[in-house]
Amino acid sequence: MKTLFIHADFIEYEARKKTKLAEEISDSQKHNRVEEVLVAFISFETRDEGKEEAAAKALVTNIEEIVGKVEAERIVLYPYAHLSSSLANASSSIKILHLAEDILKEAGHEVYASPFGWYKSFNISCKGHPLSELSREITADDEAAEDSDLSDAVKAEEKMKSQWFVLDVEGNEHSLELDAKKNKVKGYDFADNINLKKFCQYEMAKSRISKQEPPHIELMRRLELVDYEPGSDPGNFRYYPKGKLIKNLLERFVNDEVKRTGGMEIESPIMYDFEHPSLKSYMNRFPARQYTIQTPDKKVFLRFAACFGQFLMMHDATVSYKNLPLRLYELSRYSFRVEQRGELAGLRRLRAFTMPDCHSFCADLPQAKEEIEDRFELSRTVLNDIGYDIPDGLEFAIRVTKEFYDENKDFVMGLVKRWNRPALVEMWNERFFYFVFKYEWNFVDCLDKASALNTDQIDVENAERYGITYVGSDGEKHYPLILHQSTSGAIERLIYSLLEKASMDSQQGIKAQLPFWLAPTQIRLLPVKEEFIDECLAIAEKLPGRVDVDDRDISVGKMIRYAEKEWVPLIIVYGDKEKESGQFMVRVRGAEEIALDIDALAVLIDEKQGKMPFEPLPLAQKLSRRITFRG
C-alpha cells in the first residue's frame, strides 16, 4: 500500500456521497473533527490482497513508529485512492483498514477510521515541521518467504537477545526499554545528556525518520577534499590534494601515537586465500560480504580488517610470557567491506576505508584489562589532540556478555569512571561474537546517527583458530587473549565527523572550520595591488605554516570571499599600510581581528599548530596557478 502521513493541528472531514464501493456507516460516522492528530492517507493496493492481516500489521508498525516520533495524540486512518494506480478490491481494503484500526485501539491509541468508499470533503492543518509530512510505501511482510540462505550464524544472531541499560558514574544500572510507541527509550533521565539519549535511541530503535542528506557530503565535495568516483565501485572515493593532505596528517598522527606507545608497525597483504584453513574457519564463522578477486591461480578475498595478516604473522612467531603484552599495529589502507548499496553513507560508511588496527596479545585477563585501560588513555589523548571534546563530544558504549559483566563489574565500572559520564551497556546472555567485551566511543552526527570511533575488544577465540601461542612460565603453550583496537576509528570517519561537527557549529552561528593543523591553507595573504605580490611571497617564506598568496587580478573583496568560503583560519590583506607600519590586521576565523607584526604572527601560527604533524601546502602557493577540481 502507499501512504501519506500528515501531522496536523486538526483534520475535519465529512462523507458527502457514496461511491459504488462505499461501506455502510451510521450518520454519526459521517462527520468528524480530530485535533493533534497523525493522519494516514492510505491507498490499498492489489499486492496487499490476500495478505490483509500482514498488511494491517505492517501499517500499524509504521504508524506507531511515526506517532512516537512526532508525538501525535490521535490517529486518523483515511482511505485515499489517489496515491496508487493499482488499487486493491474494496473488501480487502476495508478489511485492512479496520484490522489496523482494531490493532491500534487495542494498543491504547485513540483512532478514527474515515469512511471507505465515500466522496469526502476535508480540511487539514499541517504542522509544517520537518517530519510533519512524509510518504511511505508499506509492504506486507511475507513471513513464510524468509531468506533460507542465511547462515546459521546470522540466524543465531537474530535470536540473540540484547539487554540494554545505562551505567552511570556511581555504578547504578538504569534498565532501558523501548515503549509501545516504539521509538522512545525509557528508563533513564536523559535531561543532561541529550546526545546519550539520541545515541540510545539510535542503537535500540529499529527505525528512524530522516529525509536529509548528511551535511558532510556536500562539504567534502565543495571544499574539494573527497569525492565519489563513478569509475570505481560504490564506496571507493577519490581524494583531491586538500583531502589527501588531511588524510595524510590524520594517518601520520595516529601512526606516530600508536608507535610511540609501543605498537610495532607491520605491513601485511591486502588479499588472502579462501582455502587457508584458519581463514576458512574464520570466514565461516562470520560470513561477510567481501570483495573476491580471481588471481591467475586462485580465488582470494580482500581483507576487511588487518586481523588476518597480523594473526598469520603471530602464528609463526616465537613468544614467551615475558614478551607479553605485545602490540602489533597496521594502518590498513585499505580494509574492504562490500556493504550493501543502501548502507553506504558518504564518508561514514565506505567499501574501502583506512583503519588503524592495533592488536594486543595478552597472557591473561588481568593483563588484558590493564592493556585496555592503558589504550583507553591513548585513545583519549589521540582523539582529544585531533580536536574532539572528550568525553562530552562522544558517547560511550559497552557491549558485553552477562558472564563477563558479572565477573568483572569493577573493571567495567572503572572504565565508566575514567570516562566520567554515563555509558550505554548492551548485554548478551550468550557469547555470539568472538569477543566477550568491547567498548566504543560513538560520534552522534547532525542527523542523530551514531558511528563508532575508538573501539577495543577482548577476543577469546581467534588465538586458538590461528594457532597463536606463547610459552608460559610453566613451560607449556598457552593461547593469549587478543585485544582488537582501532585507536581512532577509520580515518575517513574522522574526516566525516570533523565535517559534521563543523556543520553543527555553523547551524549554531559559529563559523565552520577544521582544526588548525588540518586546514589545507592555514594563512592566506591578499596583496591589495599586483605590485605587492612579490612581497607577499617573501613574507610567506618567513612564516611557518601553510601560507599561500592570492595573486589573482580580482578585488580584495572577492579574495576575502574566496578565503572565507575555503574556511582559511588566518587571512591577511597586505598593502601600503602594512608595508609602512609592519603591522598586519589578521582576520582570525571565528574570532576578533587582531593586529600583529610578523614575529608575533609567526608565534601565533606556531601556537595554533602545537605539536601536531605538519605537511607543506598541497597545492601551488599562488592561487593563480591552481586548477579547479570541482565547481
Add this chain to the structure above:
RNA sequence: GCCACCGUAGCUUAGACCGGUUGAGCGGCUGAUUUGUAAUCAGCAGGUCGGGAGUUCAAAUCUCUCCGGUGGCUCCA
C-alpha cells in the same frame, strides 16, 4: 539486496506532469577596469540532457534496462 526519490555545461539549476531548435547564474577564457576587507563591467567558449534499448514523424520529456547518488528497511565482525 528491497522500497522510494534523484541524475540537464566544471558547479548550482530552468525546462519534464502536457513529446516539437535545452535557457540561465557561478566558474573558465578574452578584453576593459587598477581597485583596501564576503560577488567590477562587457564579450566568447562550454551540453552524447548519466549509458543503452524501445514507443513515436519527432524523446531531456513517455516505457524498459543498466550505471551513479540520497533517504528508509536491512546491515555495521
